[in-house]
Amino acid sequence: xxxxxxxxxxxxxxxxxxxxxxxxxxxxxxxxxxxxxxxxxxxxxxxxxxxxxxxxxxxxxxxxxxxxxxxxxxxxxxxxxxxxxxxxxxxxxxxxxxxxxxxxxxxxxxxxxxxxxxxxxxxxxxxxxxxxxxxxxxxxxxxxxxxxxxxxxxxxxxxxxxxxxxxxxxxxxxxxxxxxxxxxxxx
Amino acid sequence: xxxxxxxxxxxxxxxxxxxxxxxxxxxxxxxxxxxxxxxxxxxxxxxxxxxxxxxxxxxxxxxxxxxxxxxxxxxxxxxxxxxxxxxxxxxxxx
Numbered sequence: 001x002x003x004x005x006x007x008x009x010x011x012x013x014x015x016x017x018x019x020x021x022x023x024x025x026x027x028x029x030x031x032x033x034x035x036x037x038x039x040x041x042x043x044x045x046x047x048x049x050x051x052x053x054x055x056x057x058x059x060x061x062x063x064x065x066x067x068x069x070x071x072x073x074x075x076x077x078x079x080x081x082x083x084x085x086x087x088x089x090x091x092x093x094x095x096x097x098x099x100x101x102x103x104x105x106x107x108x109x110x111x112x113x114x115x116x117x118x119x120x121x122x123x124x125x126x127x128x129x130x131x132x133x134x135x136x137x138x139x140x141x142x143x144x145x146x147x148x149x150x151x152x153x154x155x156x157x158x159x160x161x162x163x164x165x166x167x168x169x170x171x172x173x174x175x176x177x178x179x180x181x182x183x184x185x186x187x
Numbered sequence: 188x189x190x191x192x193x194x195x196x197x198x199x200x201x202x203x204x205x206x207x208x209x210x211x212x213x214x215x216x217x218x219x220x221x222x223x224x225x226x227x228x229x230x231x232x233x234x235x236x237x238x239x240x241x242x243x244x245x246x247x248x249x250x251x252x253x254x255x256x257x258x259x260x261x262x263x264x265x266x267x268x269x270x271x272x273x274x275x276x277x278x279x280x281x
């Protein structure tokens with residue numbers, strides 16, 4: 001993969017996965033990952049944490065997040081609110097850890113030289129993290145099935161316009177990554 | 188040597204008891220169709236045709252049952268779907 005290739009993720013003819021980004025893209029992705037990290041960071045526990053509960057991954061304080069973006073990243077697993085809350089107490093801590101591990105792995109690859117060869121684990125981490133970023137921005141923007149039109153009609157100085165352009169750019173990169181990963185799957 | 192009695196009725200009942208739960212994936216406007224297909228192939232090991240068919244069912248009908256089994260198994264599948272960012276719920280089979 002050369003520097004003149006279009007930016008993005010790609011699987012070369014040897015089957016290796018590569019990430020090639022422009023300098024500005026790396027900077028923006030680093031900022032976005034930092035923001036996602038802050039959003040995902042566990043809240044300070046109000047009660048002392050029971051070490052046994054922590055060991056087995058139980059979070060007795062886990063509740064449906066008030067922030068709609070977080071509620072989308074940590075959705076209810078049951079339509080019944082009580083069953084959903086109980087499930088959360090047993091699973092939310094692990095799900096948060098998984099997302100933060102993906103984020104850390106992805107962020108670490110941004111510090112390497114461009115173009116960057118990715119391991120399968122790193123590519124999977126990027127796939128999860130790009131999706132978390134798109135879910136977050138998509139929820140903030142209230143993206144619907146209507147496509148880009150409502151956002152392109154916004155005034156130049158409307159902050160949602162810029163946010164939509166970032167969302168669209170993340171979609172481009174995620175789509176390229178899926179294509180690259182898909183080249184390793186059975187037809 | 189004895190022969191175990193044949194219990195057709197019980198066998199039929201047991202299969203109902205053993206698979207009363209399902210994992211449902213819901214449509215959402217953010218996840219890409221190619222991504223949903225990729226997740227179904229990667230996590231469930233579905234062949235491409237089946238993964239695409241289920242993805243289209245989610246997209247067009249708003250939801251699809253992607254797995255059935257014990258409650259524990261369905262909770263595991265739903266947790267995995269959430270880790271991929273898909274919107275999924277566990278439900279008792281109708």
